Structures are given as structure tokens and as C-alpha cells.
Amino acid sequence: MNIILIDPEEVSATNTVTLHDRRLGHIRKVLRSNTGDTVRIGLVNGMIGTGVIDELSRDRAILHIKADTPPPAKKPIDLILALPRPIMLKRILAQAASFGVARIFLINANRVEKSFFNATLLAPDNLTDCLRQGLEQGVDTILPELSVHPRFRPFVEDLLPPIAASCHIRLVAHPDTDLHLDQAAPQMAGKRSLLAIGPEGGWVDFEIERFREQGLIPFTLGPRILRMDTAVPALLAQIDLLGRLPAQP
Amino acid sequence: MNIILIDPEEVSATNTVTLHDRRLGHIRKVLRSNTGDTVRIGLVNGMIGTGVIDELSRDRAILHIKADTPPPAKKPIDLILALPRPIMLKRILAQAASFGVARIFLINANRVEKSFFNATLLAPDNLTDCLRQGLEQGVDTILPELSVHPRFRPFVEDLLPPIAASCHIRLVAHPDTDLHLDQAAPQMAGKRSLLAIGPEGGWVDFEIERFREQGLIPFTLGPRILRMDTAVPALLAQIDLLGRLPAQP
Structure with missing residues (x-):
């Protein structure tokens, strides 16, 4: 937790917040703060700032907060993910949120196990929790937009x-091509990107064709097959880097 | 498991292997193979090839193997990691191995919790298991070289x-700089890289100074703080990409 996130409705008219939950535990046990200390706070979907600890006990912390610094800009990246198993999803949502991804679409695909759509993790509050943990890690306040799409065709069509x-760069990770990311998207600087990552076992041909029809270009990560929690940060980092570099020849 | 790894000493004089362990479970339950089917195999620290299933039962699988394809080249990347907590280490070793990292040095640092060095995970067999899982994922056979260094100064000095x-590119991740990876290492194409990644909480000044003395250049990942299992694949992927691109101006 590199920032303590506070819901705007938790803030009193005099700009104080009373914490009882794991944020209190963090202040006491990880930060080992004392009364009078200042901690970094952020308002969910709002500004970043500081909280001065007015009172601190085993039961509660009362912070006087001030939040007037904008959070870091979101990365201009939208992510389409074939729904992974819950334990992996949890990790990937936090990774993507910490990275600053703008939008996440969790979709069905032929090789997605159907039972994954019944996971309790998919309850909206649980998904938001995963994203909040990513924001707390990445020092951000703006929740990525997240939606779940249990049917492939209505989503894609x-x-x-x-x-x-709305995206200039459109990519779909697929091993059956020789095109690398920098070849599939040579002119990325400053452009909005859409990236689709398939399930273990990959997209089927039908899915790749539907993505192609929408302008998504298949590219390969190379001969090594990465797990989704390795592939997602790897690809986000490469897109981010290509967006910083001058256009490639 | 995208390749079934076999120790050379498991192979008989007639090129057969008998499997009883989780590799048998993988063949039966994930691949759902039958007698006569062919599976992808690799010899640890050796060649990749195929195994034809001669016999398959609940108790054992007998494969007739042939391995004459070289594994993918290792990435010319050496990784120095401040020892993370065991659950994180397990994941990162698999990530780094699946990615093809050549050497991994697990070291101490001021902000590493000392008890992490007593983890049972640090027993050589357990470390090798984590790396093997990464190779099985990444379709590789060559174990990265791995060493553990419980004292910072002897390691660094x-x-x-x-x-x-032995490395042309030398980098240390550190938030207290404005230099990004592509600025710290603009001419990476084909060059051997050394990358040091600190503990949660970062390197202390003394450590950064020792690294600087050895030519490691501090660079930043940006204002977002990533967890080690996000930062490691992100940085490996960026180094890999920069190594593919023509030199940056």
C-alpha cells in the first residue's frame, strides 16, 4: 500500500476521515506512524494529497486530509482479456491497475473455462477490491473502467x-505469426492502444478472424509461452515504451 | 506445462522414460493423451524433441523419446534481485525462467527482511523446482544460473x-531519478544486460552508490510503484524490446 485510498463519502465536512479497517492496520504496523505524522492519501476517483494523523489507537485512526494533487495520467491502453482463472485474474487486475490501464474488458473465448464466469470474484465489489489494491500499489486513485462479457460474439460484434x-493501435497476441510487437505497431508514440490477450491455449481461428475484421493485428511475443500474469505486464511495458520512443522505421 | 522436462538420468539406453509424477498427471488430465500420441519433451539442460506414448495407465507413462532440436537461445540478461518474500520469489523465479533470463543473483539489501534468507524455498532443490516450472511454461530446457548471496558487501565488492x-548495459531500478530505461540504455541492440531490482521500499543510498561504482546506471520506471512480480516482467520485456530495436538517438 503506497497510498491510502479513501472514498469521498468517508470524508466529513471538516475534512477528517476515521479509519477502522486494513488501512488502520497499515498505518500502525507497516508505516508505524504516530500521532502528528503525515501519510500519503488519495480520494477514490479524485485527488492525491496528505493526511495528518490527529488520533491513533488500536481501534481507529483519525486523519485530517488535504487532497489537491492530480493523480498520474492513465496510460492510453485498453485491455481485452480472455477471462483467466480467478486466482490469476485477481493478480492481473491489480497489475493492470497499478500500471495505469484505462479500460479492461474481461471476455469469453472458446478456450476459457465456462465455470470461471461463476466465480465469486466476479461480483462487482470483489473486482473493485482487486483494482483498488492495484491503485494502492501504483499510487493512483482513478479506477480503470472494467466490464465483464460472458458472450464472445455480442462483445466482438x-x-x-x-x-x-477509438484506438489507433490495435493488437491481438497470437503465437501463429512472425510479426513482433514493434513491427505490428511501429508508430505508437502518444497513440491510444487496444491490446487483446487470449486464454491459456490461445485464441481459436474464428476469434482471430473476428478481431482481424475490427482491425486488430496479430503479433507474437516470441517462441516462449508466458503465463498471463507475466505476459500482461510484459506487453503493457512494451507498449508503454514504444509509446515513449520516436516512431520506428 | 508446455513442455515435459526429463532429467537425462531418467532416460534408458533404448531412449525410453517412465513417468510416475505430476508429468503423468499432466499427460492424462491436461493433455488427455492416449497410447500412440506424441507429446513435446525436453531434456533438462539439453535438447527439445518429442515423446511417443508407448504405454499409459493410471500408474505410469512410458515414452519413447527423441530430442534433437536446440532450445531457444537464452536472453542476454542477468538479473540481480533483492530477495523478496518467499511467495513472491517463487513466482518471480518462474517468470524469469519462462522469459529466458541467463543468470539470477538473489542478494541481501538493507530493506530485505532478514528472515527471508531462512525460507525453506531457498533450499537448492526448491529453487530449481521454481525454475523448472518456468522452463515448462516457457518451452525451454536450460536452467538459469542461480545463486544466493546473504551478504550485500561481499557480493557487490x-x-x-x-x-x-561482462555486461555492456548495466542498470539499477531506482525511483529517485528522472532517467527512463530507454535513456539510461539507448544502445542496447544485441548487448548483454545486467539489471538490478531492489526490495519493497527500494535500495538505500549506500547500495545505490556501490552499484554506481560498478557502472550500474539508476533509472526510473515512472511515478507508479510496481510490485516485484509486475516490475520484473515489465523490465525484462522492455530490455528485450530495446535489444531488438535499432539504437535510439
């Missing part, structure tokens, strides 16, 4: 077209 | 100089 149209 | 001398 009805929802994807406007999403794809 | 006695062991690091020849390691650093």
Missing part, C-alpha cells in the same frame, strides 16, 4: 467496433 | 565486478 475505432 | 564487466 456490437461492443468492440466503437472501442476499436 | 567481490562478485559483482567481473559480472558487471
Whole structure:
């Protein structure tokens, strides 16, 4: 937890917040703060700032907060993920949120195990919890937009077209090509990107064809097969880097 | 498991292997193979090839193997990691091995919790298991070289100089700089890289100074603080990408 996130409705009219939960535990046991100390806070979907500890006991912490610094800009990256198993999803949502991804679409695919859509983790509050943990890690306050799409075709046929149209760079990770990321998207600087990552076992041909129709270019990560919790940060980092570099020849 | 790893000493004079352990479970339950099917195998620290299933039962699988394809080249990347907590270490070793890292040095640092060095995970067999799982994921056979260094100074003063001398690119992740990876190492194409990643809480000044003396350049990942299991694949992927691109201006 590199920032203590506070819901705006927790803040009193005199700008104080009373904490009882794991944030209290963090202040006492990890930060080992004392009354009078200042901690870094952020308002969910709002500003970043500081909280001065007015009172601290085993039962509660009362902070006087001030939040007037904007959070870091979101990365102009939208992520389409074939729904992974819950334990992996939890980790990946936190990774993506800490990285600053703007939007996440969790979708079905032929090789997604159908039972994953019944996981309790998919309850909205649980998903938000995972994202908040990522924001707490990455020192950000803005929750990525997240949606779950249990049917592939309605997603790809009805929802994807406007999403794809809003992104200049459109990519789908797929081992059956020789094109690397920098070749599939040589001119990324400052552009909005859409990245689709498949399930263990990969996308099936039908899915790749539907993505192609929406302008997504298949690219390969190389001969090594990475687990989703390795592939996601690897690809986000490469897209981020390519976005910083001058256009490649 | 995208490749079934076999120890050379398991192979008979007639090139058969009998499997009883989780590799048998993988063949039966994940691959759902039958007698006569072919599976992808690799010899630890040796060649990749195929195994034809001669016999398959609940108790054992007998494969007739042939291995004459070289594994993918290792990435010319050496990784120095401040020892993380065991659960994180397990994940990171698998990530680094699946990625093809050549050498991994697990070292002490001021902000490493000392008890981590007593973890049972640090027993050589357990470390090798983590690396093997990464190779099984990444379809590789060559174990990265791995060593554990419970004292910072002897490592950095006695062991690091020849390691650093063998690498053209030397980097240490550190938030207190404005230099990004592509600025700290603009000319990476084809060059051997050394990358040091600190503990939660970062390196202390003394450590950064020792690294600087060995030519390691501090660089930042940006304002977002990533967990080690996000930062490691992110940085390995960026180094890999920069190594593929023409030199940056």
C-alpha cells in the first residue's frame, strides 16, 4: 500500500476521515506512524494529497486530509482479456491497475473455462477490491473502467467496433505469426492502444478472424509461452515504451 | 506445462522414460493423451524433441523419446534481485525462467527482511523446482544460473565486478531519478544486460552508490510503484524490446 485510498463519502465536512479497517492496520504496523505524522492519501476517483494523523489507537485512526494533487495520467491502453482463472485474474487486475490501464474488458473465448464466469470474484465489489489494491500499489486513485462479457460474439460484434475505432493501435497476441510487437505497431508514440490477450491455449481461428475484421493485428511475443500474469505486464511495458520512443522505421 | 522436462538420468539406453509424477498427471488430465500420441519433451539442460506414448495407465507413462532440436537461445540478461518474500520469489523465479533470463543473483539489501534468507524455498532443490516450472511454461530446457548471496558487501565488492564487466548495459531500478530505461540504455541492440531490482521500499543510498561504482546506471520506471512480480516482467520485456530495436538517438 503506497497510498491510502479513501472514498469521498468517508470524508466529513471538516475534512477528517476515521479509519477502522486494513488501512488502520497499515498505518500502525507497516508505516508505524504516530500521532502528528503525515501519510500519503488519495480520494477514490479524485485527488492525491496528505493526511495528518490527529488520533491513533488500536481501534481507529483519525486523519485530517488535504487532497489537491492530480493523480498520474492513465496510460492510453485498453485491455481485452480472455477471462483467466480467478486466482490469476485477481493478480492481473491489480497489475493492470497499478500500471495505469484505462479500460479492461474481461471476455469469453472458446478456450476459457465456462465455470470461471461463476466465480465469486466476479461480483462487482470483489473486482473493485482487486483494482483498488492495484491503485494502492501504483499510487493512483482513478479506477480503470472494467466490464465483464460472458458472450464472445455480442462483445466482438456490437461492443468492440466503437472501442476499436477509438484506438489507433490495435493488437491481438497470437503465437501463429512472425510479426513482433514493434513491427505490428511501429508508430505508437502518444497513440491510444487496444491490446487483446487470449486464454491459456490461445485464441481459436474464428476469434482471430473476428478481431482481424475490427482491425486488430496479430503479433507474437516470441517462441516462449508466458503465463498471463507475466505476459500482461510484459506487453503493457512494451507498449508503454514504444509509446515513449520516436516512431520506428 | 508446455513442455515435459526429463532429467537425462531418467532416460534408458533404448531412449525410453517412465513417468510416475505430476508429468503423468499432466499427460492424462491436461493433455488427455492416449497410447500412440506424441507429446513435446525436453531434456533438462539439453535438447527439445518429442515423446511417443508407448504405454499409459493410471500408474505410469512410458515414452519413447527423441530430442534433437536446440532450445531457444537464452536472453542476454542477468538479473540481480533483492530477495523478496518467499511467495513472491517463487513466482518471480518462474517468470524469469519462462522469459529466458541467463543468470539470477538473489542478494541481501538493507530493506530485505532478514528472515527471508531462512525460507525453506531457498533450499537448492526448491529453487530449481521454481525454475523448472518456468522452463515448462516457457518451452525451454536450460536452467538459469542461480545463486544466493546473504551478504550485500561481499557480493557487490567481490562478485559483482567481473559480472558487471561482462555486461555492456548495466542498470539499477531506482525511483529517485528522472532517467527512463530507454535513456539510461539507448544502445542496447544485441548487448548483454545486467539489471538490478531492489526490495519493497527500494535500495538505500549506500547500495545505490556501490552499484554506481560498478557502472550500474539508476533509472526510473515512472511515478507508479510496481510490485516485484509486475516490475520484473515489465523490465525484462522492455530490455528485450530495446535489444531488438535499432539504437535510439
